[in-house]
Amino acid sequence: MSLQLDFPAVLERWTSFLAGAVLTLELAAFATVLGALLGTLAAVGRGTHNALISGPCKVYVETIRxxxxxxxIFLVYFGLASLGLKFSAFAVAVAALTINVGAYTAEIMRAGFEAIPRGQIEAAEGLALSRLQIYWHIILLPAIEKVYPALTSQFVLLMLASSVCSQISAEELTAVANYIQSDTYRAFETYIIVAVLYVILSLVMRAGFWGLGLVLFPRRRRLGTPL
Amino acid sequence: MGGHLNINHLMFLGQGALWTIGLSVIALIGGGIVGFVIALARISPLKSVRIASAVYVQLIQGTPLLVILFLGYFGLAAIGLKVSPLAAAGASLTLYVAAYLGEIWRGCIQSVPKPQWEAAEGLALSRTQRMMKVILPQAIRIATPPTVGFMVQIVKNTSLASVVGFVELMRSGQIVNNSLFEPFAIYAIIAVIYFAMCYPLSLFSQRLERRMGRGRSNLAPA
Structure with missing residues (x-):
């Protein structure tokens, strides 16, 4: 059997591929922002001494991980449906990815919190900073700075994992690929192109986070610490 | 359609769970062997080998496992190479796991303290001897906790093999659901079974990490 590849036949659908890539980035962006918030809250909750708060946070993190x-994704999809709630597949995908990445973010943030030297907090208390000020300036921001590389690679992994959302027919890059390959019968070429697009997307995201890090952490930039 | 969840359904899920474990073992062994080669290639004295292995890792780590699976199953079929779901899933997972384990293990090999490398060189050990007798025995100790931790990822990732029709736990759940149509209950059971497989591994990995930390502090100069 002869091996014949016909990339032009698939590449003429480039607008669909591009739209799919944009949808994947959108999906990842929503889930990243919401998941970062959820994960930070879960990490703070897990660190409290109140077992009624830290218990559920721990169960959430361990269950998801x-x-x-x-x-x-299927549980969220069918769970919402069985409650009689109708959402678009895209909204369900954002919800499921947020819940998922929130748990991983919580673990990373917890490591960041634990890396804050106790003396720094005591010094802040000695300077009569309020609890909120201490949390913001002494704990949260330095913790984020410490775990920034781990956080961002988790978010890139999330973007790649969002391909799974094609299974509930949410519109994104892999779903677009499934549609194109069933239409053109050129599965090999289609998935090669999609793989290349995902590699490009992950490089773009990593470059973006690197740039964002330079803006967010000027102290680190001055010290020349690699992000 | 209709009917209730009975013992036969649960037996079927149990069988699926066994295939999940089987596929995980295949991925771990296959990915482990290729990953070991990748780890050594990443620190090879030859620049071309280093670059080639780095490109491999970047490509695989920049592509979703789902797309690799589709490429291995539908992609190869479309260009005339028909492979079974098990072969496609096993091969795709092997390539995927190799890229991640290769990077983890490279880090572990490189984190063996520099004086150990120099001492081995000073004793006139050959490159192979230095690796086999000095560096790797210490690297394996460092590598155990993260490797056990990564096994959790492998077990979870085998669930994606369901999309190419390989009947592991997830797929068997979908099949049971097709006859009962109680998706929430069935996927909740599936989640519990996955949790029962993964959580002990997670705990074991955490315990290994703590134990290693203790060993290290013992070694630290007083």
Missing amino acids: NTPLLVQ
Whole structure:
């Protein structure tokens, strides 16, 4: 059997591919922002001494981290449906990805909080900073700065994992690819192009986070610490 | 359609769970072997080998596993190479796991303290001897906790093999759901089974990490 590749036949759908890539970035952006908020709250909650708050936070983090994303997506999808709530597949995908990445963010943020020297907090208390000021300036911002590289690679992994949302027919890059390959019968070429697009997307995201890091952490930039 | 969840359904899910474990073992062994080669290639004295392995890692780590699976199953079929779901899933997971384990292990090899490398060189050990007798035995100790931790990722990622029709836990859940149509209950059971497989691994990895930290502090100069 002869091997014949016909990339032009698939590439003429480039507008669809491009639209899919943009949708994937949108999906990842929503889930990243919401997941970062949820994860930070869960990390703060897990650190409190109140077992009624830290208990559920721990259960949330461990449950999500030890079950597959695919199962979580189906649970959210059918769970909302069985409650009689109708949402678009895209909204369900954002919700499921947010819940998922929130748990990973919580673990990373917890490591960041634990890396804050106790003496810094005591010094802040000695300077009569309010609790809120201490949390913001002494704990949260330095913690984010410490774990920034780990956080951003988690968000890139999230963008890649969002391909799983094609299974509930949310519109994104992999779903577009599935449609194009069933239409053109050129599965190999289609998925090669999509793989290349994902590699480009992850490089773009990494460059973006690097640039963002330079803007967010000027102290780090001055010290020349690599991000 | 209709009917209730009975013992036969649960047996079917159990069988799926066994295939999940089987596929995880295949991915771990296959990915481990290729990953070991990748780890050594990443620190090879030859620049071309270093670059080639780095490109491999970047490409695989920049592509979703789902797309690699589609490429291995539908992609190869479309250009005339028909492969079974098990072969496609096993091969895709092997390539995927190799890229991640290769990077983890490279880090572990490079984190063996520099004086150990120099001492081995000073004792006139050959490159192979230095690796086999000095560096790797210490690197394996460092590598155990993150490797066990990554096994959790492998077990979870095998769930994606369901999309190419390989009947592991996730797919068997979908099949049971097709006859009962109680998706929420069934996927909740599936989630519990995955949790039961992954959580012990997570705990074990955490315990190994703590134990290693203790060993290290013992080694630190007083």
